[in-house]
Amino acid sequence: MATEQEPPPSGRVSRRKLLGLGAAGAAVLGAGAVAARPLMNEPPPGAVAPANEPPGVGAAASAANEPQGAHAAPYPFYGEHQAGIVTPAQDRLHFVAFDVTTGERAELVELLQEWTAAAARLTQGREAGSFGAVGGAPEAAPDDTGEALGLPASGLTLTVGFGTSLFDGRFGLSGKRPAAMSDLPKFPGEQLIPEISGGDLCVQACAHDPQVAVHAIRNLARIGFGKVSVRWSQLGFGRTSSTSRAQATPRNLMGFKDGTNNLKLEDADLLREQLWAGAGDGSPWMTGGSYLVTRKIRMTIETWDRTSLAEQEQIFGRDKGVGAPLGRKAEFDPLDFAAKGPDGEPYIRADAHVRLAHPTSHGNAHLLRRGYNFVDGSDGLGRLDAGLFFIAYQRDPRRQFVPVQMSLARKDPLNEYIKHVSSGLFACPPGVRDAGDYWGRTLFEG
Numbered sequence: 526m527a528t529e530q531e532p533p534p535s536g537r538v539s540r541r542k543l544l545g546l547g548a549a550g551a552a553v554l555g556a557g558a559v560a561a562r563p564l565m566n567e568p569p570p571g572a573v574a575p576a577n578e579p580p581g582v583g584a585a586a587s588a589a590n591e592p593q594g595a596h597a598a599p600y601p602f603y604g605e606h607q608a609g610i611v612t613p614a615q616d617r618l619h620f621v622a623f624d625v626t627t628g629e630r631a632e633l634v635e636l637l638q639e640w641t642a643a644a645a646r647l648t649q650g651r652e653a654g655s656f657g658a659v660g661g662a663p664e665a666a667p668d669d670t671g672e673a674l675g676l677p678a679s680g681l682t683l684t685v686g687f688g689t690s691l692f693d694g695r696f697g698l699s700g701k702r703p704a705a706m707s708d709l710p711k712f713p714g715e716q717l718i719p720e721i722s723g724g725d726l727c728v729q730a731c732a733h734d735p736q737v738a739v740h741a742i743r744n745l746a747r748i749g750f751g752k753v754s755v756r757w758s759q760l761g762f763g764r765t766s767s768t769s770r771a772q773a774t775p776r777n778l779m780g781f782k783d784g785t786n787n788l789k790l791e792d793a794d795l796l797r798e799q800l801w802a803g804a805g806d807g808s809p810w811m812t813g814g815s816y817l818v819t820r821k822i823r824m825t826i827e828t829w830d831r832t833s834l835a836e837q838e839q840i841f842g843r844d845k846g847v848g849a850p851l852g853r854k855a856e857f858d859p860l861d862f863a864a865k866g867p868d869g870e871p872y873i874r875a876d877a878h879v880r881l882a883h884p885t886s887h888g889n890a891h892l893l894r895r896g897y898n899f900v901d902g903s904d905g906l907g908r909l910d911a912g913l914f915f916i917a918y919q920r921d922p923r924r925q926f927v928p929v930q931m932s933l934a935r936k937d938p939l940n941e942y943i944k945h946v947s948s949g950l951f952a953c954p955p956g957v958r959d960a961g962d963y964w965g966r967t968l969f970e971g
């Protein structure tokens with residue numbers, strides 16, 4: 526498993542070299558060479574942020590003043606936990622689920638090793654393979670597809686997950702399926718489409734540049750040719766959650782601030798308690814990992830857009846402008862479910878979304894949400910095919926996602942405007958420690 530960049534043959538230029546040349550150097554390359562985009566704010570050589578800690582989080586960053594250059598910089602790939610979970614949610618998503626087509630466990634392990642090596646490079650703004658898009662033999666297919674040449678790392682994170690079907694016995698893993706990964710129940714009203722649900726493996730690519738996220742997934746799929754095939758994939762934009770207090774809260778396609786009351790990077794104690802699988806949880810190989818639930822949720826936006834502002838706010842229990850809980854003034858004011866308005870009714874209705882989903886309604890069950898908006902064109906009937914690609918990480922879906930979603934599915938008036946059409950449940954293993962480690966080692970060698 527090679528992770529070091531081998532020098533490209535003379536006359537050929539690697540993506541990193543192109544970046545290093547910058548604007549002036551690119552001019553020297555002359556016609557025929559690929560022009561490098563000047564890299565803004567590249568961290569100094571050798572600068573290593575603490576594992577998975579975002580550039581720009583800390584004293585220098587504030588919600589109102591996120592450093593622009595930080596959007597180009599890389600996140601560390603190696604660490605105790607995978608990046609892309611508490612990492613401040615980037616602007617863009619390409620999520621893919623794969624079916625494993627090989628029946629050989631050894632081939633699957635080999636693929637995970639190759640993917641890990643490629644991910645270690647891609648997340649640092651390098652090409653997928655050691656020769657790159659234009660550095661290999663002219664007779665051979667390039668080991669990088671090339672569309673990210675000259676682009677910086679753009680905060681790319683790649684997060685892998687193992688689906689429930691991977692534990693079905695094909696690879697000798699049936700005894701390793703975590704109890705926390707019991708099949709999700711059928712929720713009232715869901716209309717799941719099997720072809721865009723499930724999958725043996727998943728990779729979540731998040732970046733500030735969609736081209737960088739798509740490039741990463743495309744290259745992993747290329748590497749996996751003959752061993753895996755793409756089952757479904759989803760593009761997302763405009764993150765619908767903040768996962769750090771240094772980020773401003775974004776808006777979903779219903780126009781509301783989304784991610785206000787979320788688990789955040791800074792909540793160290795809660796993350797330990799609610800996000801990361803522990804050594805005593807029954808599946809030692811998952812220690813330091815987390816369970817991922819995805820739900821593609823279509824919105825009937827046109828109906829929503831004809832709903833009164835007052836009704837929209839009652840449905841969520843927050844105001845649409847600043848995102849404050851109804852009856853309060855500021856976004857981060859605490860929710861007060863007992864407070865009553867002049868009419869004697871609670872400001873936040875009994876069936877308001879935030880009340881049904883609140884941790885206190887479910888024995889202190891928190892979720893780390895990091896979903897994205899999607900618009901997949903239109904449906905041929907004059908309506909946008911749009912909604913929320915919901916992503917939530919947690920320590921145990923049986924105690925967290927399932928009860929929250931069951932209560933929403935039964936009582937949330939938002940259901941009039943939404944439909945769950947896809948579902949996924951994945952075990953995301955702990956982080957890759959160093960260049961000798963690989964995604965899933967604790968599962969296959971533990």
Ligand SMILES: C=CC1=C(C)c2cc3[nH]c(cc4nc(cc5[nH]c(cc1n2)c(C)c5CCC(=O)O)C(CCC(=O)O)=C4C)c(C)c3C=C
Nearest residue numbers: 781782783784785786822841879882883884913929930943
């Ligand atoms: C099962 C979990 C959840 C699903 C599915 C879900 C769908 C969904 N949510 C919104 C918009 C908002 N959600 C908000 C808060 C919120 N939502 C969940 C869980 C699910 N949402 C939780 C746990 C919370 C936090 C509750 C709390 O503790 O206050 C909000 C308010 C802002 C915020 O705090 O994030 C909005 C807005 C949509 C549009 C949607 C499906 C399409």
Ligand SMILES: [Fe+2]
Nearest residue numbers: 783878879882
């Ligand atoms: Fe929600």
